[in-house]
Each structure stands twice: as structure tokens, then as C-alpha cells.
Amino acid sequence: MNRIRPLLAALLLATALLAAGCGKEGSPPAKGPRADRLPDYRVATGFRLAGSPTWRKAKARGRLLVGVKEDQPYLGEKDPSSGVYSGFDIEIAKMIAAGLGFAPRQISFRTIASANRETSLQNGQIDYYVGTYTINDNRKKLVGFAGPYYLAGQGLLVRSDEHDIKGPADLDGKRVCSAAGSTPYQRIQADYPKADLVSYDTYSICVDNLLTYQVDAVTTDDSILLGYAAKVPDELKVVGRPFSKEPYGVGLPRGDTALRFAVDDVLAAGERDGTWKKAYEATLGLSGVPAPKPPAIDRYPAG
Numbered sequence: 001m002n003r004i005r006p007l008l009a010a011l012l013l014a015t016a017l018l019a020a021g022c023g024k025e026g027s028p029p030a031k032g033p034r035a036d037r038l039p040d041y042r043v044a045t046g047f048r049l050a051g052s053p054t055w056r057k058a059k060a061r062g063r064l065l066v067g068v069k070e071d072q073p074y075l076g077e078k079d080p081s082s083g084v085y086s087g088f089d090i091e092i093a094k095m096i097a098a099g100l101g102f103a104p105r106q107i108s109f110r111t112i113a114s115a116n117r118e119t120s121l122q123n124g125q126i127d128y129y130v131g132t133y134t135i136n137d138n139r140k141k142l143v144g145f146a147g148p149y150y151l152a153g154q155g156l157l158v159r160s161d162e163h164d165i166k167g168p169a170d171l172d173g174k175r176v177c178s179a180a181g182s183t184p185y186q187r188i189q190a191d192y193p194k195a196d197l198v199s200y201d202t203y204s205i206c207v208d209n210l211l212t213y214q215v216d217a218v219t220t221d222d223s224i225l226l227g228y229a230a231k232v233p234d235e236l237k238v239v240g241r242p243f244s245k246e247p248y249g250v251g252l253p254r255g256d257t258a259l260r261f262a263v264d265d266v267l268a269a270g271e272r273d274g275t276w277k278k279a280y281e282a283t284l285g286l287s288g289v290p291a292p293k294p295p296a297i298d299r300y301p302a303g
Contacts, residue, residue, distance in 0.1 A: 033074060033086050037282040039275045041094055047101030051258035055100060058127050064102050066093045067112035067120055067129035067251070071204070073227035074283045076131050078111065085109045087227070089248075091279035092149055092267075093130040096250065099266030118142045121253050128263070129251035132221060135298070144256060145249035146263035149276070151295040153242020154184050155222030157229060159210060160237050165217055167240035171195035174216040177206035184220045187244065203228070211235060221246055223284065230286035238289060247295055257302040264297050 049055040058064045068085060069076035076089040090109070097107050112120050112129060120126050121143045132152070135145045158165050165174060172194040178185040180199035188197055198215060200206055206218040207228050218225065222242050229236045250267075252260050270276040271294045280291040 032077070032079070033283045034286065035086075035282075037278070038091060039095070039278045039282075041098035041104075041275070043098045043103050044101045047099075049100065049258055049262055052256050052262065054127050054253050054256045054259050055262075057124070058100075058102070063106040063108050064097050064100070064128075065108050065110060065126045066097070067117065067126035067131065068093060068109050069131040070111040071202075072132065072224055074230045074286065075223060075227050077227075086283075088150075088223075088280055088283040089130045089132065091283060092250070092276075093128075095270050095275060095279065096128065096130070096263055096266050099269065100262065117251055121251055124253070127253075128259075132223060132246075133249055133251050134246045135249040139251075140254075140300075142254060144252040144254045144260045145298075146252060146260050147249035147267055147297060148247035148295045149250065149267050149297075150223060150248040151292070152221040152223040152246040152248055154187060154219060154244040154246070155225050155238050155242050156240055157207070157210065157218040157225040157236055158216065158239055159213075160235055162216065162237075162239075165239060168192050168243050171217065175214070176217045176219055177209060177215040178219045179203055179206070182220065184244075188219060207236075223248070226284045226287040226289055229288070230284060233286065233288055238287065247298075255302075261299065264299055268297055 068089060070078035070085065072087065075087040076085065077087050078085050094104055094107065110126055112126065112131070117129050117133060118139070121129060135148055156165060156168065164170060168191070171188070171192050174195055175198060176188055176195045177198050177200065178188065180201060185197065185199055188195055203218065203220055203224065206215065209215045210218050222238055225238045229238050250263055252263065276294055277291045285291055
């Protein structure tokens, strides 16, 4: 019986994540964020940002173009049947839009792959990007960043019945799964060589293998792992402390300092008034991990 429940959970998770999308009657429902607990974002009236060419173009077209992810549970996920996006990053994007004077109906979400984030911002395909986008100095040479709005770090996802793995020091001889060629994969390979490391193209396959007892742990950013844990909280849990630092920022066109500072202001206001925390609790908070303290916003100078 102990193996039957994880297998059923795997089927549920695979249905939600791989978006088979058959829509048949009796299909397991895709569990999602608590819509009734999501914040209501007050749209700024009379807002103007004349110094931002990006904002002016968005205002002229009557809508914002926002780049996001579509395959990260409780962060940025697209319902294959309705086309609706949901998750913590989506809520951050909505909060920013409201602060810039745009209602939810004036947001057009666009799925942008990680490899195309910089070019999409540089070419004006999107106005800003919210999708587990780590701020670093190399990227700052190509795009601007508001925030950070969340501090992630590499973590470990295990089954709820796993008690021996509490952190990376416990991985000797354990089968650990990550995405092929990813930074988390490389970190385990370099720093914890006694782990039995396996890889697949996507984290969803790693999670399926975890639920069916083929691997002992999955590793990537803890924010992504929290999303998977929120899907089946009775079967999965995130353990230990993060063992890297990944500050998530809002990607913006480089040089649009007026927009960057305005987005910083919106993020700071959402953190002060509890909107940020409410968005977290209705999404990633369903994993059972309480809302962390938001990181300090880095208002770095123009240049």
C-alpha cells in the first residue's frame, strides 16, 4: 500500500505537469493555487511614467506584454485547457502591472524559454519578464533587473516518508536526480561526488521517478521544488536549508532606469502591505513552507 499511494500521486502529478490535456470525464483534476485566497491588486489610477519608453509603448498599445514560464508548478504554470497562467511569479507580474496602471485584462502573458529571455527583452517582444530569473552580473550587461523579489537556493525534494536525507551531506550513495547540464546538477557533481547522480531533460521526469521510488531525491532551486511539493504535499517535502543563493529579479530592457525604479517601488509596496505574503501563501505556501522574509531590493545606479 505504501507504494500504491505514491504511484497514484505520480499519475496525478504527471497529468498536471505534462499537460496531456485529454479533458476526459473523470480525469484527475489539476490541483492549482487557491484562487479564493489570491490578493486583489489595486490598479494605480492616473499613473504616468513619461521617462520610460517601455511604459509609453505599453500605454499606447493598451496592454503589457509579460514574459513568463508555463511549466513550473505554483510559480508559472499554464492550464492547457483554458490557457490561464497561475503561480507566484504570475502574481508578482500582476502586482507590478497594477502598480504601473494596468488592469489584469490588460496583461498578455507570453511563454518565453530561459534561453530567449535576454533577446526577448532586447527586441521589445516583452515589456518585462517574471520567471525564476536569477540576477547576476553577466546578465546585467544585457538586461536590467528590478528586485530581487525572492531569494531562492538549491534545495532537495524527497518523499514524505524519507527520514535519512536532511541536506546535501546525506547524499552519499543516494540516487539524486536533476536536469541534464543544469547548474544544480553540476554543483552536486562537483561538491558531493559520492552521490549517485542521474539526469533527465526535465524536472517533471525526476519527480515522477522520485514518487515511484526510482530515485531518492531531486535537486534544483528550492522555489521550483516547493511547487512540486505543493502538488502532492502528502507525498513530497523539501528538506534542509538552501545551499546556494539565487536572487530572483524582474527582467527589464536595459537602460530603462525609470521603469526599473518604478517596478522596485511596486515590489517594495507589496512587501510592506502584505500583498507579497498573501500571494506566496496562496501559491508556494501550499507546500507547507511558510513565507520567508523578502530579500532587500537592490536599487543599483543607472549605467
